[in-house]
Amino acid sequence: MKIGVLASHGGSNLQAILDAIRDGRLQAEVTLVISNNPGAFALERARAAGVATAVINGKSHPDDVARDLAIADALATAGVEWVVLAGYMKKLGTHTLTRFRNRVLNIHPALLPKFGGQGMYGMNVHKAVVEAGEKESGPTVHLVDEVYDHGQIVAQAKVPVLPTDTPEELSARVLKAEHELFPATLSRIAKGELRIG
Ligand code: GRF
Numbered sequence: 001m002k003i004g005v006l007a008s009h010g011g012s013n014l015q016a017i018l019d020a021i022r023d024g025r026l027q028a029e030v031t032l033v034i035s036n037n038p039g040a041f042a043l044e045r046a047r048a049a050g051v052a053t054a055v056i057n058g059k060s061h062p063d064d065v066a067r068d069l070a071i072a073d074a075l076a077t078a079g080v081e082w083v084v085l086a087g088y089m090k091k092l093g094t095h096t097l098t099r100f101r102n103r104v105l106n107i108h109p110a111l112l113p114k115f116g117g118q119g120m121y122g123m124n125v126h127k128a129v130v131e132a133g134e135k136e137s138g139p140t141v142h143l144v145d146e147v148y149d150h151g152q153i154v155a156q157a158k159v160p161v162l163p164t165d166t167p168e169e170l171s172a173r174v175l176k177a178e179h180e181l182f183p184a185t186l187s188r189i190a191k192g193e194l195r196i197g
Contacts, residue, residue: 001027001028001029001081001082001186001189001190002028002029002031002078002079002080002081002082003017003028003029003030003031003080003081003082003083003084003186004030004031004032004033004034004074004075004078004080004082004083004084005017005030005032005033005034005042005046005083005084005085005086006033006034006035006071006083006084006085006086006088006090006092007033007034007035007040007042007085007086007087007088008035008036008037008040008042008087008088008089008090009037009040009041009042009087009089010040010041010042010087011033011040011041011042011043011045011046011086011087012087012175012178012179013086013087013107013178013179013182014030014033014042014045014046014086015045015179016178016179016180016182016183017030017084017086017182017183017186018030018045018046018049018051019183020183020184020186020187021183022049025183025184025187026183026186026187026190027187027190027191028186028187028190030046030049030051031051031052031078031079031080032051032052032053032054032074032075032078032080033045033046033051033052033053033054034053034054034055034056034071034074034075035053035054035055035056035057036055036056036057036058036088036089036090037055037057038055038057042086042087043055052078054074056070056071056074064093065093065095067093068092068093068094068095068096069093069095071092071093071096072093072095072096072099072100075096075099075100076099080100081103082100082103082104082105082186082189083096083100083103083104083105083144084104084105084106084182084186085104085105085106085107085144086107086182088106089121091148092104092144094146097144097145097146101197102143102196102197103197104143104144104151105141105142105143105144105154105185105186106141106142106143106144106149106151107139107140107141107178107181107182108120108125108139108140108142108149109125109126109137109139109171109174109175109178110125110126110128110129110137110138110139110140110174111136111137111138111140111156111158112140112142112149112153112156113149113153114134115128115129115132115137116140116148116149116150117148117149118148120148120149123167123168123171126167126168126170126171126174127167129161129167129170130161130165130166130167130170134161135160135161136158136159136160136161137158137159137161137170137174138156138157138158138159138174138177138181139156139157139174139177139178139181139182140153140155140156141153141154141155141156141181141182141185142154143196143197152196152197154185154189154194154196155181155184155185155188155194156181157177157178157180157181158177159173159174159176159177160173
């Protein structure tokens with residue numbers, strides 16, 4: 001299973017995937033990490049693991065279509081079979097989505113279909129969950145299509161929301177669950193245990 005990862009920031013989920021591969025929990029190879037953000041720590045994590053990196057953004061490719069094609073081409077050239085969004089803050093273009101239809105996964109830090117959609121990212125999600133008085137939350141791995149947080153739900157993990165939780169405390173608990181769920185889900189896909197698309 002050849003994986004291409006797109007990440008905009010810290011890349012702790014990328015690290016969890018790289019660690020799972022290193023430890024033999026996931027039979028896969030990350031062949032490329034793409035970021036829109038040249039300062040993303042995710043790029044350093046990739047380099048430290050000997051994984052090729054690319055920065056593709058509005059500066060390198062001001063035209064939307066050219067940028068979309070550059071991303072699709074870079075993934076295809078790296079032999080990528082599965083595209084993994086791990087904290088990628090940009091919307092993928094139609095060329096990339098068409099070329100990798102049903103082969104793009106995202107991780108969202110709440111139990112979709114609740115607490116998803118435009119504007120529901122980062123701490124906004126956890127704030128909304130705490131304010132709604134939810135008793136549980138947790139990450140969702142889902143297929144990516146043209147609509148935010150909309151594609152088929154592939155896997156979820158639940159964590160409790162404590163009455164005293166701040167959004168930050170909840171975020172840390174969910175992120176820990178993400179680091180388990182994402183590599184485990186990829187492993188089930190690699191083994192053919194999950195039907196996708
Ligand atoms: C995670 O909370 C994930 O659910 C969301 O973006 C965050 C990425 O964190 N899509 P990291 O960059 O993997 O540390």
